[in-house]
Amino acid sequence: MLSLALLVTNALLVSAAIEEDEITSLPGWEGALPSRQYSGYLPVNEEKSRFLHYWFVESEGSPSTDPLVLWLNGGPGCSSLDGYFYEQGPLHFESNDPSIPNPKLVRNPNTWCKMANMIFLESPVGVGYSYSTKGESDLATNDTRTAEENLRFLDAFFAAYPEYGGNRDFYISGESYAGIYIPMLVDAIRIQNEKSPSMRINLKGFLVGNGCTGNKVGVCADGNPYRIPFMYGHGLISEEVNVKLLQACGPHYNGTAFTCREELQSAVSRAGSINIYDIYAPCVNNFDDENRVFPVLLRDDDVVKRVGLTDCIDAGVATVYLNNEEVRKALHMMPEADIGKWKMCKMFGYERTIDSVLTFYPTLIRTYRTLIYNGNVDACVPYTDNEEWTSSLGFSVKEPWRPWLVDEQVAGYVTTYNENGFTFLTVSGAGHMVPQYRPVQAYAMFERFIKNQEF
Known part of the structure; x- marks a missing residue:
């Protein structure tokens, strides 16, 4: 439980001018930051006991006119500072060696902050530096509450930074389990805009990378049918094994018979302990036993948890850096003694309550520009899943599957629909975290979407 003095201090910080949240310097970085940056807390419940940490980066281009973009990582339980330090944020680590005590920061030449003002939000409460004044007993949450509190955060953010509201274009982006967060938040914004015009958020569109679509x-x-054909198509299991699977499990690889489960276990075991986030990348895990977690999306799949398909998250340097007390002070974060260590992913009481977000999509696609994208070597959320559901919505195809180019080279493949520019896109050679694995292609993808250009 936090002390009364700390609660009063925090309440003052929340109600202070936004200048109080400006980052004036960062350990590991010399000189002025590439653009103005802010880090702080905003309350997301009425009694102001639950706080989300945001890191806001002004555009390096034209901050007064460039769009505002919210970024959400997934998990659930993983920090969006993964996006900041390893994906499309303005600063990355010079070295990935976690034994270095004072990591140095370098410019990311492919940061999305070149053309957009970016908010990296640590959501839900309990993730990263986000916290509750009531302690760990108040961290239990679910899909619905997360959407509600993310909307509360946006309302609080626009109240604190009114110059970024109004008619400025706003977009929402993210990946993995944010495939649940994002459409639920977008729909909550849509409903609020209809009911409360005075609180209207000028949302123009959203983009979801390697996203989950539901818990059913x-x-x-549970027992999803998509990984096995993906593994077969990428040469991770043989023709002989695939034939046995089809015989035991049926054409959708989702049989419940004991023989089917046996063959599934055998198939995944034969594939070996590959990196589930990029089947062609080495597995690097800079986690100690306390921090190392399986993604929640695998928790009910006994076959995948027991053998093969290893969760490989290289977060060692971020863990060292973000638990440095000087860094916490520079970011205006609560002390470790009060809210605990920063971790890339945290396990807490998260209930997955949404069977499917696919029911949201027809309305959202007609209302907002929508991009669904996938790295094509991700076995965690294979592109085959998102390709299937995007085509299953029944929208007429404007342009069928074709290559899209970056620097006159094939960057992936894209399908566009006639409905409001709805697009499904793959990024060749990219794993689960597309901006991390293919930063140049990810930047080009983002730029074309934000500027409403053809892929």
Whole structure:
């Protein structure tokens, strides 16, 4: 439980001018930051006991006119500072060696902050530096509450930074389990805009990378049918093994018979302990036993948890850096003694309550520009899943599957639909975290979407 003095201090910080949250310097970085940056807390419940940490980066281009973009990582339980330090944020680590005590920061030449003002939000409460004044007993949450509190955060953010509201274009982006967070938040914004015009958020569109679609459908569901054909198509299991699977499990690889489960276990075991987030990348895990977690989306899949398909998250340097007390002070964060260590992913009481977000999509696609994208070597959320559901919505195809180019080279493949520019896109050679694995292609993808250009 936090002391009364700390609660009063925190309340003052929340109500202070936004200048109080400006980052004036960062350990590991010399000189002025590439653009103005802010880090702080905003309350997301009425009694102001639950706080989300945000890191806001002004655009390096034209901050007064460039769009505002919210970024959400997934898990559930993983920090969006993964996006900041390893994906499309303005600063990355010079070295990935976690034994270095004072990590140095370098510019990311492919940061999305070149053309957009970016908010990296640590959501839900309990993730990263986000916290509750009531302690760990108040961290239990679910899909619905997360959407509600993310909307509360946005309302609080626009109240604190009114110059970023109004008619400025706003977009929401993210990946993995944010495939649940994002459409639920987008729909909450849509409803609020209809009911409360005075609180209107000028949302123009959203983009979801390697996203889950629900807890009863797609790869986030129990016993999903998508990984096996993906593995077969990428040469991780043989023709002989695939034939046995089809015989035991049926054409959708989702049989419940004991022989089917046996063959599934055998198939995944034969594939070996590959990196589930990028089947062609080495597995690097800079986690100690306390921090190392399986993604929640795998928790009910006994076959995948026991053998093969290893969760490989290289977060060692971020863990060292973000638990440095000087860094916490520079970011205006609560002390470790009060809210605990920063971790890339935390296990807490999260209940997955949404069977499927696919029911949201027809309305959202007609209302907002929508991009669904996938790295094509991700076995965690294979592109085959998102390709199937995007085509299953029944929208007429404007342009069928074709290559899209970056620097006159094939960057992946894209399908566009006639409905409001709805697009499904793959990024060749990219794993689960597309901006991390293919930063140049991810930047080009983001730029074309934000500028409403053809892929």
